Amino acid sequence: MSYRYKVASIFLIGFFIDCINIFMSAVALPSLSATLHVSSASVAWVANAYILGLTLIIPLSTWLAARFGSRNVLTASMLLFSIAVWMCGLANSFAELVIWRFVQGIGGGLLIPVGQALTFNLFQGEQRAKISTLVMAVALIAPAISPTVGGFIVDSSSWRWVFYSNVPFSLIAAGLSWRWIKEAKTGDLSRPDIKGLLLVSTALASLLMGMSLYGGDARTWLAMACIAAGLLFIALYLRHYRQSRHAIIDLSLLSSTRLSTSIFIYYAIPGVFTGVNLLSIFFLQNTLHFSARLTGAFMIVYAIGAFIAMTIGGRVYNRVGAKRLFILGMLLHSAGIVTLTQVNAPSDLWLIVIAYSLMGIGGGIGANTAQTTSLMDFNGSDTHKASVIWNINRQLSFSLGAALFLMIFNLLLKPFDTPSAYHATFAIAALVGLVPLFLMSQLNPAKANHEQQPD
Template sequence: MTYRYKVALIFLIGFFIDCVNIFMSAVALPSIADDMHVSTSSVAWVANAYILGLTLIIPISTWLAERFGSREILTASMLVFSVAVGLCGMASSFHELVGWRFVQGIGGGLLIPVGQALTFNLFKGDQRAKISTLVMAVALIAPAISPTIGGVIVDTSSWRWVFYCNIPFSLIAAGLSWLWIKEERPVDLARPDIKGLLLVSAALGCVLMGMSLYGGDYPAMAALICLTAGVTFILLYLLHYRRSKNAIVELSLLKSKKLSTSIFIYYAIPGVFTGVNLLNIFYLQNSLKFSAQLTGMFMILYALGAFIAMLICGRVYNRLGARYLFTLGMLLHSAGIATLYLVNSPSDLPVIIIAYCLMGIGGGIGANTAQTTSLLDFEGDATHKGSVIWNINRQMSFSIGAALFLMIYNLLLKHLESTQAYHLTFAIAALIGLFPLLQMSNLNTQKERHAQQNS
């Protein structure tokens, strides 16, 4: 195996672990809520804490890799992850579980952007479409098998084993990182942007906290204070960014239409799906009395649809370009979400199957195209900085999607019966998922891009 494929394998293992921890733990949330006597909105913190840890460490991950070495950081990240995931399984209280999930997220958040930047710098030009296909293959396999396996674990054993089963994978990633990574450290290291890091971390933390509080059983004023603080920290970072020569998050990269559009798409497709799927898990298990195993098996259909989409994207991306694929992905994905509006009883199983197949095909087209398109404009150090922005966006989209639709559902539940609230939330999600259509005219087609390069 060549060196670049060894690096890619380490990144793909880490990416697999990340996907597993989002989807496998989601199917266990109803059981965790029952076991620890917490509400639906509160138990979402099991997912939010993990994503928050990931998000807060991502901005400094590149500097840490430069300071201490990519091999050392990747190895340490997976060791921290291994310890934290074990302690999640042993948690005796809900707050303890949430705390260790946060630490687990910090461990995982170091591997993904560093591993992605190392990998994408070794696969350039058209080769990035190939490695993006491998990334999306992992993104399909993990959601396909992890909810089903998680459902079996929850139904036959305990939700705690949903966490324990991650340990072998993280230890393998740690060992391979130590043995295979051979990146040299830079001779001259720029001073880290500590002030910028603190402002970004505070902004992300406050926004996530505010949305989660507003979507739960907490005073609206507490949520408003957090959201206001988040906006304030964002504005402060913008002022800081204008004065800094080495800002922790390089906002100038957002001038790339490929990166900015891909970010928007990720909120509209994977982000929306995360919230819809989480809500549907509670709907199916609590309202329709489906088992955790059956609930998890619907993700196999999603992955099958996304696999078909991956094959399509790999063949036609360079011919059609991102604009047409993004549009098709959004339309199919939102059609699948809208189909969930028709689910009223366990006998509507065929409707659920159609919905997840449509969401899978549309989601696979959109996510695969975004993954391929996002960093096409960058090379070298710009790839590292672009990877930081991309991975912050990726994690934030998951958390914001979950918080947003739990919030919408809880607000509707005050005025509607439970099933009606679920259905209306799905309808709203389908519309939100179409918002980026308004931006498609700003994205050059592949044909136009080649014309510009040749001019």
């Protein structure tokens, strides 16, 4: 195996681990909520804490990799991840679980941006479309397998083993990183932007806290104060960015239409789907009384549709172009969400299959196209900087999607009964998923003209 495929393999394992953490833990949330006596809004912090850990460390990944070397950073990150995920399984309180999920996010937050930057610098031109398809294919294997396996674990054992099962994969990633990575440390280092890091992390924590509180049992003024604080810290970071020479997140890279459009698409498709899928899990288990195993099995339907769509999309990307694929992906994905609004009883199993099939096909087209398009304009060190932005966005889209639609659902529970609140939330999600259609006119339909590399 050539060096670049060894690097790609490590990155793909890390990406697989990251997806497992999102989808396998999601199917366990109703059981975890009941065991630890927390509300559906509060239990979302199992995901939010992981996202915050990622957000804290991802912007530092460039400096850490340059200071200590990619091999050392990737190996240490996966060892820390292994320890944290084991402690998540041992947690005896919700507070302990949230704390260790935060540490787990710190461990996992280094492998993906560092591994992605190393991989994408080794694959240029049309080869990036091929490696992006591999990345998204692995990202589909995880959602296909992990919810079903997670559902089986929850039904037959305990939610704790949902976390324990991550350990073998993270240890494999640590061993391969130590054995295969040959990147040297960089001598010229700029001081990391700690102030910018704190502003970004505080802004995200405040926004997530505000959305988690709003519509729940907390006072409205407290939720609004958290959201206002989040917006304030965003404004402070923007001012800091204009005054800093080495800001932690280089916003100038967002002038790339491909990157900025791909970011919006990720909020509209994978981000929206994360929130819809989380609500669907509670709807199917608590309202329709499906087992965790059956609930998780619908992700197999999603993954089959997405895998077929991504395989075709990866082959036609350079002929059809990102714009048409983005539009098709959004329309199919939202059609699937609309189908969920028609599910009223356990006998509507075929409607759920259609819904997850459409969401899978649309999601596969949209996510794969966004992954391929996002870093097309960058090379060298800019690839790593853009990878930081992309991976913060990717993780943030999952967390904000879950928080936003849980908030909307809790608000709709006041005027509607529970099934109607679910249906109304799904309808709103379908509309939100179509918002980037208004941005398609600014996406250059011309194909990227990169030099093609041999395999």
